[in-house]
Amino acid sequence: MSSRLVSTAACATLTILAGCSLFGKDKAAQVPQLASADAYYNNGIDALRSRRYTLAAAEFEVLQQNYPYSGYTANAQLMEGYAYYLQSKYAESAQQLDRFIELHPTSGDAPYAFYLLALCYYEQIGDVRRDQQMTSESMSRLQDVIARFPQSKYARDAQLKIDLCRDHLAGKEMLVGRYYQQQRAYEGAIGRYQRVVQDFQTTNHVAEALERLVEVYLSLGLTDEARRTGSVLAYNYPGSKWYRYAYSDLKRYRLLEAGTPKPGTTKGPAGAASQAETLSPAQSAARGIGRADAPPALSSAPVQPVNSEPLTQQSDGSTLTSNVAHQGVGQGTSGRPR
The missing domain is CATH 1.25.40.10 (Tetratricopeptide repeat domain)
Known part of the structure; x- marks a missing residue:
């Protein structure tokens, strides 16, 4: 009986090994080969x-x-x-x-x-x-x-x-400054415009910032500051539309001095300003x-x-x-x- 059990176990082991061998071949055959x-x-x-x-x-x-x-x-x-x-x-x-x-x-x-x-x-x-x-x-x-x-x-x-x-x-500073100005929050507007003039001097927004400052100063009755800012605008941007606007405001308030230069000519139709969304x-x-x-x-x-x-x-x-x-x-x- 003992020899029969040993023989049966040996046959079972061989069967399992054979099955594992076949399964291993199938599994290896399913593994895809990597490209170089x-x-x-x-x-x-x-x-x-x-x-x-x-x-x-x-x-x-x-x-x-x-x-x-x-x-x-x-x-x-x-x-x-x-x-x-x-x-x-x-x-x-x-x-x-x-x-x-x-x-x-x-x-x-x-x-x-x-x-x-x-x-x-x-x-x-x-x-x-x-x-x-x-x-x-x-x-x-x-x-x-x-x-x-x-x-x-x-x-x-x-x-x-x-x-x-x-x-x-x-x-961005100009956008916020214009909003404050429209809301008559003049202190906030002045801060934004002055930052553009002081911190972003090489940008295309300085002339407008100076003109907006003239507007705000006139609204607050600060005529000396308005005249002084207008002079800076005239010196640096004499041919810009923004100086033309500031010149008109100062003239209306009778703040023009004898040596104040008149606005130069600008390209495009007078008073025109393009309205385009910033990309x-x-x-x-x-x-x-x-x-x-x-x-x-x-x-x-x-x-x-x-x-x-x-x-x-x-x-x-x-x-x-x-x-x-x-x-x-x-x-x-x-x-x-x-």
Whole structure:
């Protein structure tokens, strides 16, 4: 009986082993074979060139997950960030670019990565009626590009973007100042207008800010301040429509001095002021204006792993433009913008 039990157990064991062997073969046959790192990378490049951005991001992500030590991994991180950027998925793009910068701070593509990261914030700037926190964040990121890579082509364009951000912030101050003025909250209006004059001297809003100050001072009976501000406006913007408005107000209040210059001629119909909504960078980008060029690695996909060697730069990210502009508000009965 003992020998029979041993024989039965042996047969059962052989049966189980055979079954495991067959199951193992079936399972191995079901495991898909991974493509090579260069295949994933070049598939992603092809997807980018054909504007299949979602597929491109997926290809680069699979490469990073399965070949974390490949020579293609660094470029895949940068390319995935660019693919997200082209889809206006700025949070995902920023996360990917931050990862690239953290892991490859000395890469030849680092200037572009910092620049594209700044644009992820820049293109989220809303119009002047919205909160401008993103504008401040964008300025900080753009200044970082200039500080780190002052001689790069990206630094030149970053400076242009900073100027546009400052113009945007000044536009916000003017919007709030005009609201306070309409509500007769003159102290708040003066504070906003003076900030534009003092902190945003290089923007296009200074002439209007000075003219608005003349209006407010006259409303408060502060004739000396009104005359003094009018003189500053006359010296710096003698041919602007804003000086023409201030000159008219000072003349009506009989505050013109003997040497006060008359307003010069201005372009366009007298008293006209365009009424246009300020376009944010994101709105401009949606119309195909101001988008970033491809990173250098897109222009020449490498055949061999690139490691830390920079690729040939064939695109110029400094050619970006912006459609940000501030062109006044509605007009009052006298033809003057209000």
